[in-house]
Amino acid sequence: MITACPVADLPVGESIRISGDVAIAVFNADGELYAIDDTCSHQDASLSEGWLEGCFVECPLHAASFDLRTGVPTCLPAKKAVRTYPVVVQDDMIYVDTKVREAVA
Numbered sequence: 001m002i003t004a005c006p007v008a009d010l011p012v013g014e015s016i017r018i019s020g021d022v023a024i025a026v027f028n029a030d031g032e033l034y035a036i037d038d039t040c041s042h043q044d045a046s047l048s049e050g051w052l053e054g055c056f057v058e059c060p061l062h063a064a065s066f067d068l069r070t071g072v073p074t075c076l077p078a079k080k081a082v083r084t085y086p087v088v089v090q091d092d093m094i095y096v097d098t099k100v101r102e103a104v105a
């Protein structure tokens with residue numbers, strides 16, 4: 001598990017980027033928390049800087065849209081899914097479980 005931030009630092013409609021071996025973006029979409037790979041599967045853009053619309057994020061570079069629940073893109077130019085990660089809230093802190101990513105990779 002890696003620490004994202006306190007719950008209070010990620011209000012509805014906001015996102016944060018967690019640096020690391022693999023950068024991860026965490027979103028608060030209408031009160032639901034989602035974590036996905038931060039780097040777009042099309043080119044090198046940070047999805048945490050994209051536009052959140054419901055449970056979809058639009059890439060800031062070429063406007064591919066990704067479903068935060070599955071990581072699957074819903075339109076071109078991205079064709080490959082980004083990985084998703086379980087988010088855990090404990091004692092008012094947000095954590096991301098990256099072990100799942102290693103198991104899938």
Ligand code: FES
Nearest residue numbers: 040042043059062
């Ligand atoms: S870099 Fe994200 S759609 Fe091109």
